[in-house]
Amino acid sequence: xxxxxxxxxxxxxxxxxxxxxxxxxxxxxxxxxxxxxxxxxxxxxxxxxxxxxxxxxxxxxxxxxxxxxxxxxxxxxxxxxxxxxxxxxxxxxxxxxxxxxxxxxxxxxxxxxxxxxxxxxxxxxxxxxxxxxxxxxxxxxxxxxxxxxxxxxxxxxxxxxxxxxxxxxxxxxxxxxxxxxxxxxxxxxxxxxxxxxxxxxxxxxxxxxxxxxxxxxxxxxxxxxxxxxxxxxxxxxxxxxxxxxxxxxxxxxxxxxxxxxxxxxxxxxxxxxxxxxxxxxxxxxxxxxxxxxxxxxxxxxxxxxxxxxxxxxxxxxxxxxxxxxxxxxxxxxxxxxxxxxxxxxxxxxxxxxxxxxxxxxxxxxxxxxxxxxxxxxxxxxxxxxxxxxxxxxxxxxxxxxxxxxxxxxxxxxxxxxxxxxxxxxxxxxxxxxxxxxxxxxxxxxxxxxxxxxxxxxxxxxxxxxxxxxxxxxxxxxxxxxxxxxxxxxxxxxxxxxxxxxxxxxxxxxxxxxxxxxxxxxxxxxxxxxxxxxxxxxxxxxxxxxxxxxxxxxxxxxxxxxxxxxxxxxxxxxxxxxxxxxxxxxxxxxxxxxxxxxxxxxxxxxxxxxxxxxxxxxxxxxxxxxxxxxxxx
Numbered sequence: 224x225x226x227x228x229x230x231x232x233x234x235x236x237x238x239x240x241x242x243x244x245x246x247x248x249x250x251x252x253x254x255x256x257x258x259x260x261x262x263x264x265x266x267x268x269x270x271x272x273x274x275x276x277x278x279x280x281x282x283x284x285x286x287x288x289x290x291x292x293x294x295x296x297x298x299x300x301x302x303x304x305x306x307x308x309x310x311x312x313x314x315x316x317x318x319x320x321x322x323x324x325x326x327x328x329x330x331x332x333x334x335x336x337x338x339x340x341x342x343x344x345x346x347x348x349x350x351x352x353x354x355x356x357x358x359x360x361x362x363x364x365x366x367x368x369x370x371x372x373x374x375x376x377x378x379x380x381x382x383x384x385x386x387x388x389x390x391x392x393x394x395x396x397x398x399x400x401x402x403x404x405x406x407x408x409x410x411x412x413x414x415x416x417x418x419x420x421x422x423x424x425x426x427x428x429x430x431x432x433x434x435x436x437x438x439x440x441x442x443x444x445x446x447x448x449x450x451x452x453x454x455x456x457x458x459x460x461x462x463x464x465x466x467x468x469x470x471x472x473x474x475x476x477x478x479x480x481x482x483x484x485x486x487x488x489x490x491x492x493x494x495x496x497x498x499x500x501x502x503x504x505x506x507x508x509x510x511x512x513x514x515x516x517x518x519x520x521x522x523x524x525x526x527x528x529x530x531x532x533x534x535x536x537x538x539x540x541x542x543x544x545x546x547x548x549x550x551x552x553x554x555x556x557x558x559x560x561x562x563x564x565x566x567x568x569x570x571x572x573x574x575x576x577x578x579x580x581x582x583x584x585x586x587x588x589x590x591x592x593x594x595x596x597x598x599x600x601x602x603x604x605x606x607x608x609x610x611x612x613x614x615x616x617x618x619x620x621x622x623x624x625x626x627x628x629x630x631x632x633x634x635x636x637x638x639x640x641x642x643x644x645x646x647x648x649x650x651x652x653x654x655x656x657x658x659x660x661x662x663x664x665x666x667x668x669x670x671x672x673x674x675x676x677x678x679x680x681x682x683x684x685x686x687x688x689x690x691x692x693x694x695x696x697x698x699x700x701x702x703x704x705x706x707x708x709x710x711x712x713x714x715x716x717x718x719x720x721x722x723x724x725x726x727x728x729x730x731x732x733x734x735x736x737x738x739x740x741x742x743x744x745x746x747x748x749x750x751x752x753x754x755x756x757x758x759x760x761x762x763x764x765x766x767x768x769x770x771x772x773x774x775x776x777x778x779x780x781x782x783x784x785x786x787x788x789x790x791x792x793x794x795x796x797x798x799x800x801x802x803x804x805x806x807x808x809x810x811x812x813x814x815x816x817x818x819x820x821x822x823x824x825x826x827x828x829x830x831x832x833x834x835x836x837x838x839x840x841x842x843x844x845x846x847x848x849x850x851x852x853x854x855x
Contacts, residue, residue, distance in 0.1 A: 256336050258395060259286025259384060260404035265333035266379050267412055267421075270294035271495075273377065276435065277420045282405055285398030289426070290381040298349040298376050301356045305368050307345065308360050310335040334379075339363040340391070341384045347377040362387035406431055410451050411497035414490055414524050417447035445475055448524050452488065455481065456522055461568050463523075465560035468552060469530055472560050476523035478568060479514040479832045483522055490524040493534060493545050500544050503527075506554040510561035514829055515836035525557070566828040665825050666840065669817035676808040678817045685844040691817075693833035694824055695806040700834050701827050714744045715762040723770045727753045729777035736780065747773070 256262050263280060270278045273296030283289040299307060337343050338360030348355035355373035359366040385391040395401060406423055413421040413433040423431040433450055436443040449457030460475035491503045503525075511521050535546040547553050667680035667687050678689040725733070730753050733740070740747060744761030757769050806812070812820075824830040824839070833839055 256333075256340065256384075258404060259290060259401045260408050262286065262290055262333075262337050262381055262384065263292070263405045264408045264412075265337070266290070266292040266381075267409070269333065269379075270296055270377070271412065271416055271419065273297050275376065275419060279422045279424070280405070280409060281424045281426055282402055283426045285395070285401030286381075286405060287384050287392075287395065287398065287401070288382065290384065291378065293376065293378045295374075295376040296350075298352070299347040299356070300349045300352060301354075301368050303349075304345060304347055304356050304358050308334045308338055308343070308358055308365055335360075337381055337384075338365070340387045342382040342386070344380045344382075345377065346371050346373045346380075348373050348375050350375050402430075408497075411490055411492075414448060414451060415492045415495045415497060415526070417444055444473070448475055452522065452524070460523075461564045463525060463560050463564045465556060465563070467556045470533070470553065470556055471528040472525060472556055473528075474523065474525040476525070476561055476564060477521050479511065479521065479565070479829070479836045480838045481522060482515055482519040482836055484518065484520070486520040488522040489520065492524075492526045493536070494528055494531070495526075496536060496545075498545055502547070502550055502554060503557065506557035507561065509554075510558045510565075513562075514565065514832060514834075519836050523561075527553070527557075529553075568831075569825070569828055664821065666821045669814050669821060671814075672812055672817060675811050678812070678820065680817070680821060682842070684846075685842060685848070687821075687840050687842045689821070689824075689840040690808075690833075690838075691806050691810075691812065691820065692808045693837060694820060694830060694839040697830050697833050697839060698820075698823055698827055701829065711742065711744075713762040714746065714759040716759050717757065717769070721757045721769045722750050722754055723757060723773040724754050725774065725777055729774075729780070730755055732780040733773070733777055740776070745772075745776075 256265070259282065263282070263286065267278055267280065270292060273294060275294035275296035278292065278294045280293075281289065281291040334343065334345065339362065342362075343360040344357060346355060346357040352375075355371045356368050357371035357373075358368045385395070396404075402425060409421055409423045409431055410433075413419070413431075417433075417436045420435045421431070421433045422429055433447065436447050445457055445460065445462075448460070456475075456477060459478050459481040461478065463472060463474045463476055465472045486504065489504065489507060491498055491500065491507075493500075493503075507521065507523065507525075515521065529547070533548045663683045665682070666689070667682035669678055669680045670686075671679055672691075673679055673688075676691060678691055680687045680689065730749070733747060733755055734749050737747060744759070745757070746759035747755045747757050750756040755773065757773060760767065760769060760772075806820075831839060
C-alpha cells in the first residue's frame with residue numbers, strides 16, 4: 224500500500240474498538256436471516272422443538288409485511304419469554320455441549336436476530352397455565368413483558384422485515400419468489416415431521432396444507448410424501464430402509480424412469496433436519512449414475528438418523544450443512560441402500576411412461592372427451608395405428624412378418640404356446656385369440672414385431688411395446704457388470720511406466736487406496752514425494768490419458784473420498800460396448816427370440832430403462848386402450 228493510499232483511509236482505520244450490541248445483533252441477523260424463508264425456517268423449527276402438533280404460517284407480501292407463525296406447542300411463561308429474545312439464549316442445550324445437539328434449533332440467535340432487523344412480537348402461554356404473556360422487540364430494542372390474551376402455545380409475528388437495515392431490502396426478490404422459497408421450507412419440514420399438521424397462507428388463501436398422518440414410517444410416511452410431491456411419486460417410489468453401525472436410512476426414491484431435469488426434488492434430512500449437503504447429494508448421484516443420463520436427476524426423500532455425537536450440525540449459520548464423524552460410512556450406506564432398492568425394483572418402469580404415451584397419442588383440440596362429444600371414432604396418430612393394426616391384422620401385414628416356420632416354432636413351445644396370430648375373419652377384435660392356459664408373464668407373450676424395431680406382446684390385461692435395442696442394451700450391460708464383478712478388471716501393462724507429478728496430499732490419498740485401485744485395474748506405487756508411478760491400467764479403457772485419469776482420481780478422493788471417476792469411466796465403456804453388442808433397431812427377430820428377450824428382461828434388474836434412463840417398454844392397459852377407441 225502506498226503512502227498516498229494510506230492517507231486516503233478513514234481516520235478510524237487501524238483503531239480497534241468494540242462494536243455496539245445493536246451492530247453485533249444486526250451482523251448476526253445477516254448470517255441467520257438471509258430472507259423471509261430463513262425467518263420462517265427458524266421460527267417453525269422452534270415450534271417443532273416445542274412439541275407442537277399443528278403449525279400455521281401466514282405471510283403477506285412475501286414475508287416483507289408480515290410473517291406469522293402460530294403453534295400449539297408447550298409455550299412459555301413470562302420469565303422464559305423474557306429470555307427467549309436475548310442473544311444466545313436457548314432451551315436446547317443443558318450442559319454447554321455444542322456437539323450433542325438433539326433438536327432442530329440450537330444457535331440461539333434466531334429471535335434476537337430477527338428482532339434486530341424487524342418489528343418482532345412473541346405471545347405465548349405455557350401448557351397448563353392460565354396466563355399468557357407477550358414481548359416486543361423493535362430494531363433490537365426490547366420492551367417489557369406484558370400480560371396478553373392467548374390460548375396454549377405460541378404466536379410469533381414479524382412485521383416490516385429488514386426495515387432497520389434498508390440496504391438488505393434491495394436484495395429481496397419479488398413477493399412471489401420469496402413466498403415460493405418459504406413454501407419450499409414448509410414442504411421440507413412437513414416431510415420430516417409427518418405427525419405434525421402444517422399450513423401456509425398468503426393471508427387470503429391457504430396454498431399449502433399437510434394433514435398429520437398416523438405413523439412416522441412405511442405407508443404413512445409415503446402418504447405424507449405423496450401429498451407433497453404428488454400422486455405420481457407415490458406410484459413410482461421404492462422404499463429405502465437400511466441400517467449400518469448405528470446409522471439408519473429410510474425414505475422413498477423414484478424409479479430411474481421417473482426423473483427430472485434438475486435436482487430440485489431431492490430432499491435429504493439428518494435427524495429430522497432438512498439439509499442441502501454436497502456429500503449427500505454426491506452419494507445420490509453416485510447411486511443413480513448407472514441408470515440415468517448425466518442431465519437427469521432422481522426424485523427422492525431420504526431420512527438419515529444418526530447418534531447426536533456422530534454429526535456436527537453447527538457448521539453453517541443456517542444449519543443447512545452438516546459434518547459427519549465418518550463421511551465415508553454415510554456415503555457408502557446411501558449408495559448401497561439406493562442400489563439395493565433399485566435392484567429390488569426389477570424390470571419395473573414408472574407409470575408415467577404409459578401416461579406420457581397415452582398423452583402423446585390423444586388427438587389435438589379435444590374437449591371433455593378425448594375426441595369430442597358424440598360417437599365419432601378417434602383419429603389416432605399413424606404410429607399408434609400401425610401398432611394396433613399390426614397386432615390384429617393378418618401376418619402378411621408390412622409391419623408384422625412371421626414366417627410359417629417361426630409361427631409353427633412359436634406354437635410348439637409348451638411353456639408359452641398361443642394360438643395362431645392370424646386375425647379372424649372381418650378383423651373383429653372381440654374374436655381375437657386369447658391366452659389359453661399359458662403362464663401369465665409380467666411382460667406378456669410376444670405377438671409380433673413392428674417395423675423391425677418394436678416388440679408387441681400381450682399381457683393378461685393389456686399390451687406391452689418394447690424397444691428391442693434399448694432393452695437388449697441394458698441386458699448386455701448388466702451381463703458385463705456381472706462378469707467384471709466375478710473375474711475382476713483385466714489389466715494391461717504400460718510399455719514404459721508413467722510418472723505423474725502431484726501435490727503431497729493428493730499423492731498420499733492415492734497411495735492409501737492402492738489396493739482398491741488395483742481392483743479396478745489401476746496399478747500405482749509411490750515415486751518420491753508428491754508423485755506416483757503408474758505401471759498398469761484397465762484394459763477396457765484402451766488408449767487413454769494416464770496422467771489426466773490419475774489427477775482426476777486424486778481430485779475425486781480429495782472431495783468425495785472414493786474413486787468414482789475410474790468407476791464411471793469403466794461403466795461408460797461398458798455402456799458403449801453394450802450398445803454396440805446389442806440387438807439393433809431394424810433387425811427382424813423370431814418369436815422365440817422375442818419371448819426370450821422378454822423373459823430375460825423380467826429376470827434382470829433395471830431392465831425397465833436403458834443405460835441412459837429412458838424407458839425400454841411401454842405398458843398400456845386394456846382399459847386405457849378402450850378409452851382411446853370410445854369403448855369406455
